[in-house]
Amino acid sequence: MTRRRTVAGLAAALLVLAGSLVPGRAAADTAPRRIVNGWLPYWTMAESLTSVTGNADLWGEASPFWYRATGAATISAQAGAGDPAVVDALRSRGIKVVPTVTEALTAPAMAALLTAPAQRAAHVTALVDLVTTHGYDGIDLDYETMNTAGTATDKAAVRSGFVTLLRELKPALAAQGRLLSVTVGPRTRADDPNWAVFDYAGIGPSADRFRIMTYDYHWRGGSPGAVAPLPWVNTVLTYAVSAVTRDKIEIGLPLYGYDWPADPSQPDGYGTATSRNYQQAEALRLQYGAVRQWSGTDAAPWFTYTDTAGVPHVVWYNDADATTAKMTLVEKYGVRGLAFWAVGFEDVRQWPVLRSYAVQKSTELTVSAATAIVHGTTLTVSGRLTTTAGAAVSGHQVVLQWRRAGTTAWATVATGSSSSTGAVSLRYAPGANGAFRLSAPSSWAYLAAVSAPVTTIVRWCVSAALQHATVPRGATVRLTGKVAPVRAGTPVRRQRYADGAWTTVASTTVGSGGTYGFSFTWRTAGTYTYRVVVPGTSVNAAGYSAAVRLRVT
Known part of the structure; x- marks a missing residue:
């Protein structure tokens, strides 16, 4: 399940790139986040560099496949390694250069290296010398051969020794201000026998980037199927985020597939597959008039054809739909990117x-x-969350805030x-005068939004009742009630309505229980209208009781 290539590079084609590189694009709301990293094979460097620079606004780091460790102190260069045209093309577009180093040592040889201080x-x-000599921004270790050959004891030694190596390498690179990226095989649990040389929890603290090769689930030497079936990728990531800090993790996405020829002599009926990139797969499909199929479960396209020799084939590959289905895993798992x-x-x-x-869209919030x-x-506070273009933002968290x-x-x-229409409705009972606003925190898809404040005054709640609504002349009248919120000593005024106006006729204060009382007498028969007023303060606005009528006979 290794991804090594032995094809000669196209380094010579790089010479024509200096005047033909496509500038990075910008998005409408803001520049997109640089959520994409990845590898540039030396044998396809011209095409790879054009792709990266043409989409530079999405790329944070690029890893040319340039070096191979063949011993403890020996690192050989691949074709075109260190090419300044490549480095300058990436750097000029804000992309860090973090070359990949592979290794040629199987488990026994690597165990011997890693266990010797x-x-x-x-x-x-x-x-470290490789990085500093060439002025790279860091280095990516893609050590896969150390998972091959040897015994379980060899691989156990590699597993622990590799963690030790990284613990020693990390500070040495950090002292030079350089990144350490580590590429690992996909694992679904701590005791997964696959890629056992990679101790996720042990590697995580030393790695600035933790790249997981979530592909080759079905591979050239196995049965046909999706290269990176979605359920399996989810399983790998579920384990990974439990062992490694999320913001270090990068999800490996394949841009290739496999073409399996039928072979009745094999147990599964298929022979060794040929690797096909998207363009090759599509060319085959069109050549043979095959119909593209889509596996919703796997989130991958596939098709079948019969070649000119009469041999049936099945092709699983990856296209824009497959990438779209998996890119949302960045948000789902809260990881660094792809x-x-x-x-x-x-x-x-x-x-x-x-x-x-990758663009966080701007939002607006009314209230x-x-x-x-x-x-x-x-009180019900309502609002609506939309994009600046007016589209509803649904299912987004919105908080109601109050300021006294x-x-x-x-x-x-x-x-x-927010609802499907972006509507928001939240409730709160304020105890004093103040202001409300709605706030929507930022998410993967949207920038934060805060509404303008809206002021609400809270009036004293005042009740008033007569002990007797009808009394004889000369009798004592009792007018009592309560005031909320309870604040002992709050002034209370009794007012009488006469000649079209309210006039204060008596005052008292609220007791510790929030109650008040007035006592008075009338010697003149008639009908009189009263109310109780609590004057406004900076805390609560003036409050009025309902009017009460007193009949004096």
Whole structure:
């Protein structure tokens, strides 16, 4: 399940790139986040570089496949390694250059290297010297051969020794301000026998980038099927985020597939597959008039054809739809981004989709609420969350915040989500005058939004009742009630309505229980109308009781 290639590079084609590189694009709302990294094979460098630079706004780092470790202190260069035209093309577009180093040592040889302190130290020195000599931004270790050959004991030694190597390499690179990227095989649990040389939890603390090769589930030497079936990728990521800090993880996405020829002599009926990139697969499909099929379960396309020799074939590959189905895993798992193997011959329709996904869209949030309520009333605050283009943003968290009059701090008092139309409705019973606003925190897809504040005054809640609505002349009248919120000593005024106006005729204060009382007498028969008023303060607006009628006989 290795992805090594032995084809000669196209380094000579790089000479024509200096005047033909495509500038990176910008998105409408903001520049997209640089969520894409990946590998540039030396044997397809011209095509790979054109692809990367043409979509530079999405790329954070690029890893030319340039070096191979053949011993503790020996690192050989592949064709075109260190080419300044490549480095300059990437750097000029804001892309960091983090070359990949593979290794030629199987498990027994690597175990011997990793368990010998002197050899480990020599290897650390060789790697750091490689980075600093060429001025790279870091290095990517893609050590896969060490998972081959040898015994379980050899691989156990590699597993622990590799963690030790990285612990020694990390500070040496960090001291030079360089990144350490580690590429690992896909594992679904800590005791997964596959790729057992990679201890996720042990590697994680030393790695700045943790790239997982979530592909080759079905491979050239196995039965036909999706290269990176979605359920399996989910399983790998579920384990990975439990062992490694999420913001270090990059999801490996394949831009290739396999073409399996039928072979009745094999147990599964198929022979060894040929690797096909997207363009090759599509060319085959069109050549033989095959119909593209889609596996919704696997999130991958496939088709069958019969070649000119009469041999049936089945082809599973990856296109823009496959990339689209997996790119959302970045948000789902909260990881750093994607790592493509390998760019240059992909379905170019994937780039606009990725660009749209990588842009956090601007949002707007409106708000409305009653301008005045009586204390104790639960207020409904409404609003709507949309993009700046007016499209509804649904299912997004929105919080209701309140600020008491005379203060500057906003407190969250309720939380909810926007509806399918972007509508928001949250409830709260404020105890004092203040202001409300709605706030939508940022997410993967959207930038944060805060509404304008809306002021609501809260009136004293005042009740008033006569002990007797009808009394004889000269009898004592009792007018009592309650005031909320309870604040002992709050002034209360009794007012009488006469000649078209309210006139204050007596005052008292609220007791510790929030109650008040007035006692008075009338010697003149008639009908009299009263109300009780609590004057407004900076905390609560003036409150009025309902009018009460007294009949004096």
